[in-house]
Amino acid sequence: MHPLPVMLDRLVVIGVGLIGGSFALALRKTGAVRHITGVGRSHENMRHALERGIIDEIAPDIVSALHLADFVLLAMPVGQTENIMTQIAPHLQPDTIVSDAGSTKQDVVTAARRHLCGNLKNFVPGHPIAGAEQSGVLAAQGDLYAGKHVILTPLEETRTDAVETTVALWRACGAKVSHMPVDEHDRILAATSHLPHMLAFTLMNHLCKSTDTPENLLRFAGSGFRDFTRIASSSPEMWRDICLANRSALIGQMTAYQHELNILMNILENGDGEALQKAFSQARRMREDWLNRQDQS
Amino acid sequence: MHPLPVMLDRLVVIGVGLIGGSFALALRKTGAVRHITGVGRSHENMRHALERGIIDEIAPDIVSALHLADFVLLAMPVGQTENIMTQIAPHLQPDTIVSDAGSTKQDVVTAARRHLCGNLKNFVPGHPIAGAEQSGVLAAQGDLYAGKHVILTPLEETRTDAVETTVALWRACGAKVSHMPVDEHDRILAATSHLPHMLAFTLMNHLCKSTDTPENLLRFAGSGFRDFTRIASSSPEMWRDICLANRSALIGQMTAYQHELNILMNILENGDGEALQKAFSQARRMREDWLNRQDQS
Numbered sequence: 001m002h003p004l005p006v007m008l009d010r011l012v013v014i015g016v017g018l019i020g021g022s023f024a025l026a027l028r029k030t031g032a033v034r035h036i037t038g039v040g041r042s043h044e045n046m047r048h049a050l051e052r053g054i055i056d057e058i059a060p061d062i063v064s065a066l067h068l069a070d071f072v073l074l075a076m077p078v079g080q081t082e083n084i085m086t087q088i089a090p091h092l093q094p095d096t097i098v099s100d101a102g103s104t105k106q107d108v109v110t111a112a113r114r115h116l117c118g119n120l121k122n123f124v125p126g127h128p129i130a131g132a133e134q135s136g137v138l139a140a141q142g143d144l145y146a147g148k149h150v151i152l153t154p155l156e157e158t159r160t161d162a163v164e165t166t167v168a169l170w171r172a173c174g175a176k177v178s179h180m181p182v183d184e185h186d187r188i189l190a191a192t193s194h195l196p197h198m199l200a201f202t203l204m205n206h207l208c209k210s211t212d213t214p215e216n217l218l219r220f221a222g223s224g225f226r227d228f229t230r231i232a233s234s235s236p237e238m239w240r241d242i243c244l245a246n247r248s249a250l251i252g253q254m255t256a257y258q259h260e261l262n263i264l265m266n267i268l269e270n271g272d273g274e275a276l277q278k279a280f281s282q283a284r285r286m287r288e289d290w291l292n293r294q295d296q297s
Numbered sequence: 298m299h300p301l302p303v304m305l306d307r308l309v310v311i312g313v314g315l316i317g318g319s320f321a322l323a324l325r326k327t328g329a330v331r332h333i334t335g336v337g338r339s340h341e342n343m344r345h346a347l348e349r350g351i352i353d354e355i356a357p358d359i360v361s362a363l364h365l366a367d368f369v370l371l372a373m374p375v376g377q378t379e380n381i382m383t384q385i386a387p388h389l390q391p392d393t394i395v396s397d398a399g400s401t402k403q404d405v406v407t408a409a410r411r412h413l414c415g416n417l418k419n420f421v422p423g424h425p426i427a428g429a430e431q432s433g434v435l436a437a438q439g440d441l442y443a444g445k446h447v448i449l450t451p452l453e454e455t456r457t458d459a460v461e462t463t464v465a466l467w468r469a470c471g472a473k474v475s476h477m478p479v480d481e482h483d484r485i486l487a488a489t490s491h492l493p494h495m496l497a498f499t500l501m502n503h504l505c506k507s508t509d510t511p512e513n514l515l516r517f518a519g520s521g522f523r524d525f526t527r528i529a530s531s532s533p534e535m536w537r538d539i540c541l542a543n544r545s546a547l548i549g550q551m552t553a554y555q556h557e558l559n560i561l562m563n564i565l566e567n568g569d570g571e572a573l574q575k576a577f578s579q580a581r582r583m584r585e586d587w588l589n590r591q592d593q594s
Binding site: 029045092129149151178184187189191192193195196197199200201202203204205206207208209210212214215216217218219220221222224225226227228229230231232233234235236237238239241246247250251253254255256257258260261262263264265268269271273276277278279280281283284286287288289290292293 | 301367420426446448474475481485486488489490492493495496497498499500501502503504505506507511512513514515516517518519521522523524525527528529530531533534536537538540541544547548550551552553554555557558559560561562565566567568570573575576577578579580581583584585586587588590
């Protein structure tokens, strides 16, 4: 993280958990922000945030928190987006920048268009792609975003300088910032993140129904199985919200995946070894090419 | 690996790659075997085996290799099982024990019933469950089987002492040996190993067909994606053989999996958040329970 001149006077983080807390912590360390106010439901969590020096104050209420805010990060569970936007809209200053950290974007943009109205020019939808196996402010780390990707999906209404400030803040956290259209973001994340989660959850639920006891069935499951199913240990609440938010793109991906699985089943049913090997080789090549590109970047 | 008295005078390993080579190396280290003969197609590979001291001699031909053999391990690619069994059957001594290391067992047992005939009482089907990302004798390690599971699926015809010797040899390699019926082995491996491989290969092939370029599509794929797809980098040849060998059990698993995926898609289409969260929680619990059992064992 490169040290920086002060960029913000007052930052407000709504939802001071792993994501919001790590954002505050990283900016605090760079000295890019003078004062950080935290807004949250859990008294205990907010007290921890204060004790760890992640925030300077716990907002008594949203109104006073927003009074002098330069930048507001929405980092609460995406299920609360509508509710929070309704609450903050009336109290936002004309130039207060609002951004978010949700894993899906179309739903957030729709909510913003419905509730932020006049402040839409100040809204910068964002998605930091950073692991979140634990949650809560105690899991927050100042380097959570170091080297990680952050995708911004600005609206045509969004002010250029609002986008620039948001980019600068994420870069100050050590993140690599990219821009893309809302629909492209949701489509790509559905394919490479949401679909694999559905497939892993489904494998475990399929195995639940086996006539063999879980003990017998999984006794010999090895490292390949452990890695393949790791994402099936993700938070059910968080993934419920993500799936509902990105429902149509995800259903499209699952339908196309089933089609692909049917193709492989037909090859198997025909006992076509050559076609099988070709399919497996293509899959491996696709993955190896990706790994090679990663090593280069 | 616990040191042992000599258990075998002459071991013959047919197919001295990662699996056969590591078996020979482990037994050589324990001193449990006096003389090891290697049989293989690739001259270069066999020369490496000799140079590394994994085998004492390269068999000039199968006939002389089997002449005084006490124990023969079939460790060549499973696609060659029929062919090799046909070749060795006429030259096996009345008490020579024959075992194998194939990932599927019904096909091997069927081949044995067809070709080994009088020697069926000496045949002990086996499956060492040990990682095989690289291949060839240069990848062989003396501790490849340390702490790993080996499943034996003896026939009703199999001599007790043939089973006992096979168990003793794998234990000498440091492996944990289990017994199970052939059909149970193939059913369980189809569910916990072969199915996940099909799902990972299919995801990559599904992504190949995306309208987005692989560069755009996978640019933001993270650690969850990397772990989920790791087994899609497995050997296409090896998995072609495994899938064809365990075809019916695997097709059964894929069909049941698709049914489970349809259930989840219906829940998504109905936007039923409660049912979604319940499904994800059940999946996570199934996995966490498995991990807890592993920690205890």
